[in-house]
Amino acid sequence: SSELTQAPAVSVALGQTVRITCQGDSLRSYYASWYQQKPRQAPVLVIYGKNIRPSGIPDRFSGSSSGNTASLTITGAQAEDEADYYCNSRDISNNQCVFGGGTKLTVL
């Protein structure tokens, strides 16, 4: 199966650490990429590969992977991190991409 499963919502206190997870069989052989989307905006890439941050993404964002689970960690969450987060992967056997259902992050 190429499905990716994310928790619908998670909350974190300002300045604390939060982990958003993504589960799927394709993640055993393909690193997830992670996207932040704020209301009425296009998604923005925040993490890809083993733990690569594009230029301009704060270093409080990090990624990790183990088995069929990928994680996005925000260390010291800020108010501006409140957004929807999506993971993405690919089934390399047929080059089908898939997005997780998204996790809505609330910063309290």
Add this chain to the structure above:
Amino acid sequence: QVQLQESGPGLVKSSQTLSLTCSVSGGSINSGGNFWTWVRQHPGKGLEWIGCVYYSGITYYNPSLESRLSISLDRFKNQFSLRLSSVTAADTAVYYCARESPLYYSGSGTYSSFDSWGRGNLVTVSS
């Protein structure tokens, strides 16, 4: 920095064909290894991968849309396009074009990323 811009009608009648174009600037669609991709987002919902065209012209489609879908490159105009036939209200969504990077192979896994996105084009299907 590559920039992408969607264009096309914001309103399509049910049973007709939805056509969108993505104009690419700051880079060439002929660049080796990139996947030129369409993603959509139904109102209030998550992201859905529609499909992509590899720089060589090979296409990969979401199986749920494949029978109605066509994605193609226009190398002369540096654009790529989406055509979705027999649309219904369920196709009402914001449609994004995006560039997926080439696949990279590391010792512990393969990876890529959608590193450039258009701003999105809301398409409403009316009856």
